[in-house]
Amino acid sequence: MQDERDELNTWFHRHGGALVLLARQWVGSQADAEDVVQEAFVGFWRSRNRVGDAVAYLYRCVRHAALGWLRSRRRRLRRERIAGRDGELSTERDLFSPLENEEEMARIQTAMERLPTTQREVLVLHIWGELTFAQIAAVFKVSPNTAASRYRYALASLRRQLAGNGG
Amino acid sequence: MMTEEPDPLEAQLHKLKPQPMSAELRGRIAGRISASARARARILRGSLVALAAVLLVSVTVVVAVRGPGPQTEGTKGVVGPALPAGESVRIPERPAEPPLRLLAARQLAEAETIDQVDAVLDQYAPRWLVFTDKDRGVLFAPGL
Numbered sequence: 080m081q082d083e084r085d086e087l088n089t090w091f092h093r094h095g096g097a098l099v100l101l102a103r104q105w106v107g108s109q110a111d112a113e114d115v116v117q118e119a120f121v122g123f124w125r126s127r128n129r130v131g132d133a134v135a136y137l138y139r140c141v142r143h144a145a146l147g148w149l150r151s152r153r154r155r156l157r158r159e160r161i162a163g164r165d166g167e168l169s170t171e172r173d174l175f176s177p178l179e180n181e182e183e184m185a186r187i188q189t190a191m192e193r194l195p196t197t198q199r200e201v202l203v204l205h206i207w208g209e210l211t212f213a214q215i216a217a218v219f220k221v222s223p224n225t226a227a228s229r230y231r232y233a234l235a236s237l238r239r240q241l242a243g244n245g246g
Numbered sequence: 247m248m249t250e251e252p253d254p255l256e257a258q259l260h261k262l263k264p265q266p267m268s269a270e271l272r273g274r275i276a277g278r279i280s281a282s283a284r285a286r287a288r289i290l291r292g293s294l295v296a297l298a299a300v301l302l303v304s305v306t307v308v309v310a311v312r313g314p315g316p317q318t319e320g321t322k323g324v325v326g327p328a329l330p331a332g333e334s335v336r337i338p339e340r341p342a343e344p345p346l347r348l349l350a351a352r353q354l355a356e357a358e359t360i361d362q363v364d365a366v367l368d369q370y371a372p373r374w375l376v377f378t379d380k381d382r383g384v385l386f387a388p389g390l
Contacts (some may be wrong), residue, residue: 087276095267113271121278175262184262206259238255 087124094134097208098141103174104199105145112145119144135217138208142200142218190240198233205230346370 098120102112119140123133130136175184191199197219204210204218215226350370357363 084276087279088272091267091272091275095272096264099267099271100264109265113268113274116267117271117275117278120275121282124279125282174264176265183258187258187262202259206256207262207264234253234255241255 090137094137094208097203098138100174100207101138101141101200101203102145104196104203105142105149111148115144115148116141132214132217134210135214138204138210139218186241187237190237193240194233194236198229198236201226201229202233
């Protein structure tokens with residue numbers, strides 16, 4: 080039991096932040112992203128020993144749960160629109176821990192938000208999840224070359240945006 | 247071999263650290279996982295109890311249907327003294343009881359009236375084999 084708790088803490092420590100960050104690429108608010116990660120993690124924990132690459136599988140679980148959340152939210156918004164209620168996505172901007180250079184952080188975050196979701200996801204998985212392109216390929220069910228290309232496009236796009244903003 | 251220069255943008259991105267997973271979220275996940283493990287253990291225990299009950303009922307039904315087996319007297323043997331070295335084992339002689347087949351044949355042979363033959367046949371009929379012989383007609387033989 081203690082071993083399992085230690086193992087759980089290792090997973091939290093190693094991937095917790097990146098998992099929530101990945102969920103935030105789809106889910107607007109931190110609270111919703113945490114709910115998504117919770118559901119995904121509980122499911123992952125039951126089957127983690129039956130999969131080949133557990134790390135890639137965990138990120139795939141979170142992505143799958145986030146997409147499921149998004150689908151149900153769209154249905155809910157449709158119902159709320161019909162009912163005349165407002166259900167807009169929250170746009171909190173607290174993805175990263177505060178840095179000394181807050182202005183720089185805000186610029187990068189804004190530039191990231193303008194990236195297509197697929198490129199943003201690859202960026203999150205490679206930079207903050209520290210997944211290899213082979214693992215990212217397993218998450219998205221694409222080839223490693225495609226994963227690497229998306230990453231390169233994301234960097235090039237970010238670079239253009241930051242240069243355009245005087246960076 | 248050439249080494250790639252680290253991309254300044256990548257280095258800049260690496261400086262950004264995602265918000266760590268909150269303690270509250272960690273607690274929620276750990277709670278859900280342990281609750282799930284407890285539920286699985288309960289289901290496993292329940293399944294084992296149900297399986298044991300099914301086995302017990304099956305064994306009881308089989309025993310009830312087949313009835314009691316041959317009754318044997320309890321073995322209350324007394325452990326005797328060990329055989330002294332060098333002494334041979336002597337098997338006591340016991341008059342062998344004739345098998346039922348022989349008894350039936352003997353009683354049939356000794357029967358003097360048809361009533362006696364009938365009595366012998368009635369006694370052993372359930373255990374006899376019946377066969378026909380093209381020359382001698384229907385014959386009965388003890389199938390014991």
